[in-house]
Amino acid sequence: TQVDKAGYKHFMAKEIAQQPTVLAEALGAYLKGDEIVLPSPGLDFTEVDRLVLVACGTAYYACLTAKYWFEKLARIPVEVDIASEFRYREPPVTKGTVALFVSQSGETADTLAALRYCAGRADRIASVVNVETSTIARESDLALPIHAGVEVGVASTKAFTCQLNVLLLLAIKAAEARGRMAAAEKSELLAQLRALPGLFNAALDRDGAIAEAARKISEARDVLFLGRGMMYPLALEGALKLKEISYIHAEAYASGELKHGPIALIDKSVPVIVMAPRDGLFDKTVSNMQEVMARGGKVCLISDARGIEEAGDGIWQSIPLPDVDERLAPLLYALPAQLLAYHAAIAKGTDVDQPRNLAKSVTVE
Ligand code: G6P
Numbered sequence: 001t002q003v004d005k006a007g008y009k010h011f012m013a014k015e016i017a018q019q020p021t022v023l024a025e026a027l028g029a030y031l032k033g034d035e036i037v038l039p040s041p042g043l044d045f046t047e048v049d050r051l052v053l054v055a056c057g058t059a060y061y062a063c064l065t066a067k068y069w070f071e072k073l074a075r076i077p078v079e080v081d082i083a084s085e086f087r088y089r090e091p092p093v094t095k096g097t098v099a100l101f102v103s104q105s106g107e108t109a110d111t112l113a114a115l116r117y118c119a120g121r122a123d124r125i126a127s128v129v130n131v132e133t134s135t136i137a138r139e140s141d142l143a144l145p146i147h148a149g150v151e152v153g154v155a156s157t158k159a160f161t162c163q164l165n166v167l168l169l170l171a172i173k174a175a176e177a178r179g180r181m182a183a184a185e186k187s188e189l190l191a192q193l194r195a196l197p198g199l200f201n202a203a204l205d206r207d208g209a210i211a212e213a214a215r216k217i218s219e220a221r222d223v224l225f226l227g228r229g230m231m232y233p234l235a236l237e238g239a240l241k242l243k244e245i246s247y248i249h250a251e252a253y254a255s256g257e258l259k260h261g262p263i264a265l266i267d268k269s270v271p272v273i274v275m276a277p278r279d280g281l282f283d284k285t286v287s288n289m290q291e292v293m294a295r296g297g298k299v300c301l302i303s304d305a306r307g308i309e310e311a312g313d314g315i316w317q318s319i320p321l322p323d324v325d326e327r328l329a330p331l332l333y334a335l336p337a338q339l340l341a342y343h344a345a346i347a348k349g350t351d352v353d354q355p356r357n358l359a360k361s362v363t364v365e
Helices: 011-017 019-030 057-074 083-089 109-118 158-177 183-204 207-217 231-246 255-260 282-294 305-311 329-348
Strands: 050-055 078-082 097-103 124-129 142-145 222-227 249-254 271-275 298-304 317-321
Touching (some): 019 183, 050 057, 050 083, 050 109, 057 097, 057 158, 078 083, 083 109, 097 109, 109 124, 124 158, 142 158, 158 183, 158 329, 207 271, 207 317, 207 329, 231 249, 249 255, 255 282, 282 305, 317 329
Parallel strands (some): 050 097, 097 124, 271 298
């Protein structure tokens, strides 16, 4: 099928905007009522001792997010690694381990090499892929499609949220199988997940505010992203997106690490983008923001309306998002991260869909 920009200026803009639709379809592909149905041969989570998640780039950040879900919801120990590190470290992979590879293209050389290293060592090789005919899908015992549709923009957007969607469903399935989630709780969480496309649409309506913040951020040479808990991987993804397409130097830190180095960089020329829904860790993040502001730092806060209100005065820019269940926040908060990068790139006039030096799929080392 012919893939075009469907009236958008860039593939990336189209792919960002498609997310509510694509996510709804992708969810539907896995649900039969409240049952999460995996493709054959499925996966028996009662027998899993450990999960190893391996990927590169944006897919790696999806894995880092999933670690929180698998550990919190299902109490399965999870290790996450970058494929190029994993493959040469030759870590011990023992029985009881399920090795899970996440790759949009299913052809990334390092991820494939890591998969081949695990074959014969792990109990099961599973993958989360967009291209169902890819090498990684073919060489897995179980391939889980993300159903994102063709992604053209080099900077991954809808594939990321669709990867998160599948990983969350897997974590819920694991939690259920291990007796960690009762039917009522599962059904409630799935209802929230079904409502997520609506929240995405509401967040997309904030595009103007995000573009405005992005224009200001685009004047900076360096940008810091901060997040705690599940927002930490999102901060990493936000920094990656910004680097990839606007060429602004961006780094992400876990908020709690601020004092251990990055605080030395804070001054009025370094915007600090804080991703912080009003969850159980919010108060800690507020004190981190105050530390930044006390040093003349400019905080751009991405939160819900109450979070922005509670953060008080002194915030430089704020991006209000709809309230969302904290377990689902990583999916929704991906959107402002993508849009900030997109609008910063537009402001700088860089090539959004074909950033310099980058490839959509890295099939050589
Ligand atoms: C390249 C792309 C990224 C992608 C990464 C992993 O760096 O530019 O967008 O996240 O490869 O690709 P994969 O296809 O394995 O997800």
